[in-house]
Amino acid sequence: MTETKLTARNVDVFYGPKKAIDNVSIDIDNGIVTAFIGPSGCGKSTFLRSLNRMNDTIAGARVTGEILLDGEDIYAPTMDPVALRARVGMVFQKPNPFPKSIYENIAYGPRIHGLAGNKADLDVIIEQSLTKAGLWDEVKDRLMDAGTALSGGQQQRLCIARAIAVSPEVILMDEPCSALDPIATAKIEELIDELKENYAIVIVTHSMQQAARVSQRTAFFHLGNLVEYGETSEIFTNPREEKTKDYITGRYG
């Protein structure tokens, strides 16, 4: 049984006068991976960013409608966006470790959110986060090395560990494998599969094969609209909408 973690109701997103997302409503469940697919420019990243108020950081971007996290309005004036982004973490297309040690990359979040009382607590969080991200064995003997000295795939797992370190409920991933080779991609996909037990995961991907491999639900976007949303197996074998069928059979996009 899954439970709804995030609910979007009638969400529009504008960049200045231009509407990039048009009246999207969707429920995103806990314990599964939800994939956002669709042709370039259809609004996948824009909608993803609205789920943890990352669009707040873009001048001219405006979100209307309602987005609820466990029933709580994330755009309410009482919601602190920094605290929200710890609960709804994000991993980007290009791995973006801070120019600091592996240790400090993970320690930063728990420190600013007051999650560790002392160094021993922090050490535990760091080991646990790196273990969950499948990176501990590779880095345990060089935690003071620069995060940027790791391979691209390791850097992406470091960024996942950094997101995990602040105990998020949701992890948003915006094309997390697009800068990685197939082996590093396979590792991240395995990791996503393991992590889904404990989080709601949303992944934007250009790869339909990846969506089919990692997700249980798929949302197909086109020109700012959510065209179809359902079980991934249904979307890929028996889509209801003609537009979805055209996209998954490679007719455009």
Ligand SMILES: Nc1ncnc2c1ncn2[C@@H]1O[C@H](COP(=O)(O)OP(=O)(O)OP(=O)(O)O)[C@@H](O)[C@H]1O
């Ligand atoms: N910062 C911005 N300022 C103005 N317009 C933007 C901005 N970011 C995106 N857009 C526009 O909003 C629309 C949706 O873009 P978005 O990046 O969300 O699509 P996408 O489906 O994620 O695309 P891609 O798959 O190519 O990454 C596009 O028309 C894009 O040009």
